[in-house]
Amino acid sequence: DSGVTQTPKHLITATGQRVTLRCSPRSGDLSVYWYQQSLDQGLQFLIQYYNGEERAKGNILERFSAQQFPDLHSELNLSSLELGDSALYFCASSVVGLVGTGSNNEQFFGPGTRLTVL
Amino acid sequence: GEDVEQSLFLSVREGDSSVINCTYTDSSSTYLYWYKQEPGAGLQLLTYIFSNMDMKQDQRLTVLLNKKDKHLSLRIADTQTGDSAIYFCAESRVTGANNLFFGTGTRLTVIP
Numbered sequence: 001d002s003g004v005t006q007t008p009k010h011l012i013t014a015t016g017q018r019v020t021l022r023c024s025p026r027s028g029d030l031s032v033y034w035y036q037q038s039l040d041q042g043l044q045f046l047i048q049y050y051n052g053e054e055r056a057k058g059n060i061l062e063r064f065s066a067q068q069f070p071d072l073h074s075e076l077n078l079s080s081l082e083l084g085d086s087a088l089y090f091c092a093s094s095v096v097g098l099v100g101t102g103s104n105n106e107q108f109f110g111p112g113t114r115l116t117v118l
Numbered sequence: 119g120e121d122v123e124q125s126l127f128l129s130v131r132e133g134d135s136s137v138i139n140c141t142y143t144d145s146s147s148t149y150l151y152w153y154k155q156e157p158g159a160g161l162q163l164l165t166y167i168f169s170n171m172d173m174k175q176d177q178r179l180t181v182l183l184n185k186k187d188k189h190l191s192l193r194i195a196d197t198q199t200g201d202s203a204i205y206f207c208a209e210s211r212v213t214g215a216n217n218l219f220f221g222t223g224t225r226l227t228v229i230p
Binding site: 002004031033035042043045048055056058090092096104105106107108109110111112 | 148149151153159160161162163166168206210216217218219220222223
């Protein structure tokens, strides 16, 4: 058990809908990362939050957004869903906010949310 | 991932050693990681190595890093059926975003 929790475990919805995925980081970790895992794209970084603020953006679509709350949990909002959004969405957490030459950015992953868009 | 490559499949017999290879291209990599993903599960951090090290051993796991060739390997000694999973290498870079850059993953199948 990594200490990172994600809910829900599975989500099935229809095209055009909006969903919210939730993540609670490990105790003491200030950074939360969201990744998408799909068969064709592999593991792709979406976005990072550190202590409530957006820190870095990856290949995140404009239809997707995220936030991190004062208690450090994070939510990933996916809207106007398309079939191609079906994937595993992982949240990871780490202590590090900004990678430097001496920073070990080991990230601990949650069990993921499997999203199926029909 | 961005230029982090792994072979897709590896099959070994139970009791043999497995060697999973990874190549990367970014010379600013600082730490390199190995993660394991079992079916239907998240990614489990197995081990990591700092870029100024050549080798790290942790029980049955040995990580070798050739920084000149940008080549990383994970050796699993006495491979067991429970080691069957997908293994991802990942790198942390000084430049760019703070995310990890993942390889494509190697599916290890252990034959009893």
